[in-house]
Amino acid sequence: MPYTTAFVRESVRTPPPAWLLARDMTAPTAVTDRCTAPADTAILISPYLIHRDPRHWPNPDRFNASRWTLPHTKRHRYAYLPFGAGPRVCIGLHLAEVLLTLTAARITTHYQLAVSTPATAPTFNSVLLPSRLSLQLTRRAPG
Ligand code: HEM
Secondary structure (H helix, E strand, C coil), X not given: CHHHHHHHHHHHHCCCCCCCEEEECCCCEECCCCCEECCCCEEEECHHHHCCCCCCCCCCCCCCHHHHCCCCCCCCCCCCCCCCXXXXXXXXXXXXXXXXXXXXXXXXXXXXXXXXXXXXXXXXXXXEEEECCEEEEEECXXX
16 A cells, blocks of 8 residues: 555645644743744744745645655655654554555545545644535446
């Protein structure tokens, strides 16, 4: 299932369901070389923007599962954050990746999918949701 896994990885790159992460600074914290967040402030980290940064992702707006099957290209360790990072990284990340891969494989083995209403701009809720995306599923012939 290497291509299905690649498809799933690309699906949570653009767009990432968890599009905004928040942290409360309990002590002054260096955010970049030039910027330190003072204590008692909140900072927001946007995987949505980071995943679209052309410094890390060539043609960032293009859905391209093949970028995950190419020989490993060196990428910044925090350029891909669909499951967060660091001590609070998603505890279910491996389970989620396996479930998404098996679900995608299962659906596409039995059904052909066609977009009947293309998605409009996504809804930026607590997680990012596709707006008014409508799909038509046609059962594949057995065998
Ligand atoms: C596509 C599926 C999933 C996505 C996109 C996702 C995303 C995330 C992200 C971004 C975080 C970090 C939040 C932060 O840094 O503030 C997180 C944390 C967490 N996730 Fe997931 N997750 C997924 C599935 C799951 C599953 C299947 C489980 C459990 C079986 C799970 C359990 C958790 C838990 C417990 C945390 C909190 C970890 C902590 O704060 O120490 N997640 N998730």
